[in-house]
Amino acid sequence: MRFSKLFGKTFRQTPAxxxxxxxQLLLRASMVxxxxxxxxxxLPLGWRVLRKIEQIVREEIDKAGGQxxxxxxxxxxxxxQQSGRYVSFGESLFTLKDRRExxxxxxxxxxxxxxxxxxxxxxxxxxxxxxxxxxxxxFRDEPRPRGGxxxxxxxxxxxLYSFDVDEAGLDRSYKKMAEAYKxxxxxxxxxxxxxxxxxxxxxxxxxxxxxxxxxSGEDEIICCSNCGYAANTEKAQFAKAEVSAxxxxxxxxISTPDAKTIEQVASFVGVPTSQTLKAVFxxxxxxxxxxxxxxxxxxxxxxxxxxxxxxxxxxxxxxxVTIAGLVAGFASPIGMKDIxxxxxxxxxxxxxxxxxxxxxxxxxxxxxxxxxxxxDLMVDIALxxxxxxxxxxxxxxxxxxGIEVGHIFKLGTFLSEKLGALSLNRDGTSRPIIMGxxxxxxxxxxxxxxxxxxDEKGIIWPLSVAPYQVYLCSLCLDNxxxxxxxxxxxxxxxxxxxxxxxxxRNESAxxxxxxxxxxxxxxxxTLSPRTLKSQSVEVKWRTQKEIQxxxxxxxxxxxxxxxxxxxxxxx
RNA sequence: CGGGGUGUAGCGCAGUGGGUAGCGCGCAUGGUUUGGGACCAUGAGGUCGGAGGUUCAAAUCCUCUCACCCCGACCA
Numbered sequence: 085m086r087f088s089k090l091f092g093k094t095f096r097q098t099p100a101x102x103x104x105x106x107x108q109l110l111l112r113a114s115m116v117x118x119x120x121x122x123x124x125x126x127l128p129l130g131w132r133v134l135r136k137i138e139q140i141v142r143e144e145i146d147k148a149g150g151q152x153x154x155x156x157x158x159x160x161x162x163x164x165q166q167s168g169r170y171v172s173f174g175e176s177l178f179t180l181k182d183r184r185e186x187x188x189x190x191x192x193x194x195x196x197x198x199x200x201x202x203x204x205x206x207x208x209x210x211x212x213x214x215x216x217x218x219x220x221x222x223f224r225d226e227p228r229p230r231g232g233x234x235x236x237x238x239x240x241x242x243x244l245y246s247f248d249v250d251e252a253g254l255d256r257s258y259k260k261m262a263e264a265y266k267x268x269x270x271x272x273x274x275x276x277x278x279x280x281x282x283x284x285x286x287x288x289x290x291x292x293x294x295x296x297x298x299x300s301g302e303d304e305i306i307c308c309s310n311c312g313y314a315a316n317t318e319k320a321q322f323a324k325a326e327v328s329a330x331x332x333x334x335x336x337x338i339s340t341p342d343a344k345t346i347e348q349v350a351s352f353v354g355v356p357t358s359q360t361l362k363a364v365f366x367x368x369x370x371x372x373x374x375x376x377x378x379x380x381x382x383x384x385x386x387x388x389x390x391x392x393x394x395x396x397x398x399x400x401x402x403x404x405v406t407i408a409g410l411v412a413g414f415a416s417p418i419g420m421k422d423i424x425x426x427x428x429x430x431x432x433x434x435x436x437x438x439x440x441x442x443x444x445x446x447x448x449x450x451x452x453x454x455x456x457x458x459x460d461l462m463v464d465i466a467l468x469x470x471x472x473x474x475x476x477x478x479x480x481x482x483x484x485x486g487i488e489v490g491h492i493f494k495l496g497t498f499l500s501e502k503l504g505a506l507s508l509n510r511d512g513t514s515r516p517i518i519m520g521x522x523x524x525x526x527x528x529x530x531x532x533x534x535x536x537x538x539d540e541k542g543i544i545w546p547l548s549v550a551p552y553q554v555y556l557c558s559l560c561l562d563n564x565x566x567x568x569x570x571x572x573x574x575x576x577x578x579x580x581x582x583x584x585x586x587x588x589r590n591e592s593a594x595x596x597x598x599x600x601x602x603x604x605x606x607x608x609x610t611l612s613p614r615t616l617k618s619q620s621v622e623v624k625w626r627t628q629k630e631i632q633x634x635x636x637x638x639x640x641x642x643x644x645x646x647x648x649x650x651x652x653x654x655x
Numbered sequence: 656c657g658g659g660g661u662g663u664a665g666c667g668c669a670g671u672g673g674g675u676a677g678c679g680c681g682c683a684u685g686g687u688u689u690g691g692g693a694c695c696a697u698g699a700g701g702u703c704g705g706a707g708g709u710u711c712a713a714a715u716c717c718u719c720u721c722a723c724c725c726c727g728a729c730c731a
Contacts, residue, residue, distance in 0.1 A: 096680065097667045101724055121723065227729045284731060491731060560689055594691040612690065
């Protein structure tokens with residue numbers, strides 16, 4: 085490709101709308117262009133990268149036994165009613181009507197469609213297992229698109245669905261996919277950590293995310309450097325410390341004027357925060373919920389939502405709290421009637437707690453569960469933090485931010501049951517097919533690669549996905565010898581099927597070098613009167629400072645060898 | 656949905672005592688240049704996000720509205 089013919093321009097200044105690194109560099113390099121919030125065009129350079137990523141994903145999924153197909157973007161709304169997931173997806177669903185006023189959905193994911201399809205073609209265990217996938221555009225009306233390609237409303241995703249006869253089969257499919265994902269990230273030079281995850285609106289029981297650790301990531305993960313435990317904070321477990329304050333003492337009402345927050349109460353009474361009980365109020369699908377947790381811990385809203393099996397969960401408003409008969413700052417689980425109380429199991433790991441007395445200015449001391457109050461639900465709803473202890477090995481946990489570049493789910497049978505996808509077993513009984521689903525967002529993958537591979541000059545693409553592998557830079561094109569040799573080298577590189585971007589523009593050296601760096605092309609060849617004195621070409625890797633001169637003789641063959649060695653350093 | 660911010664040329668920005676729009680980059684033409692974002696000359700390009708209002712006169716003042724960005728809520 086000749087740079088002079090390439091559609092797109094490089095920008096010296098960063099467009100004002102871009103905040104994140106990958107967003108800025110993608111715009112400056114004209115790889116993508118935004119048309120509306122969370123909706124982007126890919127320009128030729130960006131599209132080449134995306135297609136290379138797509139091809140790597142395809143190869144690895146095919147290798148793992150996946151069969152590629154193509155499902156429709158437009159889906160009947162009824163299908164989403166049938167699965168019940170129009171509720172959990174809620175306003176994230178893009179919907180539209182056809183000319184007959186029939187409601188349609190722009191697919192945010194394809195479990196419904198593929199289950200319906202599999203239902204028609206699978207009758208027996210002999211037809212299973214199946215790994216079916218597609219690479220296609222998804223539509224999700226995100227509340228807040230952000231970070232360039234990191235969170236968008238229209239994006240290309242590889243989504244695979246597994247169908248198995250039994251749990252053991254699902255486990256095998258799940259493992260195959262986890263392996264395939266690891267291979268994909270390795271080929272992209274992307275260090276991705278597999279972490280336990282919540283399954284969110286997709287549903288299902290077990291799930292893992294693949295995280296690229298970077299400060300710009302919007303997810304927080306908790307990990308243990310000792311035993312390797314790693315989980316999204318939404319899901320993370322930890323060992324709650326036992327903080328018993330001795331034998332049970334009689335309940336007592338104490339005056340605590342102006343002490344409203346946990347910290348104020350604890351210091352007023354002179355106890356650690358772990359000897360207090362914290363009350364938090366939520367509205368879960370409209371129902372008022374009283375949540376109680378030990379004072380040194382915080383509520384994990386994802387765990388709470390799962391425990392309550394509700395779809396909408398938000399903090400109760402002040403007026404809702406008052407209407408419920410509670411006094412904010414002095415609320416108490418003691419004596420609560422007709423209000424659902426959910427407790428974190430940390431309240432059993434201590435004694436003689438301080439909590440509100442439900443009247444202004446007073447708290448109870450020496451509260452003990454279950455002596456003094458009952459709860460409707462006792463579960464783990466605590467948020468894991470850096471510094472907590474690992475529930476597996478007891479070591480200190482740490483936290484980090486990450487970009488979610490893949491997510492796999494064991495769905496189980498809830499969708500196949502709802503959509504009637506059954507298969508006959510060997511013994512003649514009819515059972516719902518066991519499903520799993522596995523997604524990778526390609527654009528986010530592209531952005532994540534940049535987020536952790538760039539420098540002050542621009543992008544640093546791995547060889548495997550660079551838009552072009554070689555940047556041929558000819559200086560002083562007025563010099564007819566340079567011009568003709570550069571043209572000749574370009575032809576020879578193309579002749580060897582080397583992906584080369586030939587900078588044939590009449591620009592100064594600085595412009596060309598800077599563009600080569602900004603675009604992140606791995607290997608740069610420079611031709612100039614200076615190099616021609618020794619009948620050679622200067623060679624420089626994007627990742628290295630050193631340059632070397634290569635004689636022009638059989639230059640295409642030499643470049644090919646360099647590229648092959650870089651792609652397979654062991655060979 | 657709550658809070659904050661921004662809309663003026665392809666990009667980055669300036670422009671309030673209201674008086675009919677400017678700078679840098681980029682672009683076009685000609686010339687001089689060429690190893691880390693060269694220089695000179697000439698030139699093209701804008702219904703100032705939109706609608707309504709105040710006024711002799713609005714980018715500027717008022718009202719409404721739309722879009723985009725950031726934080727939060729939410730979210731595979």
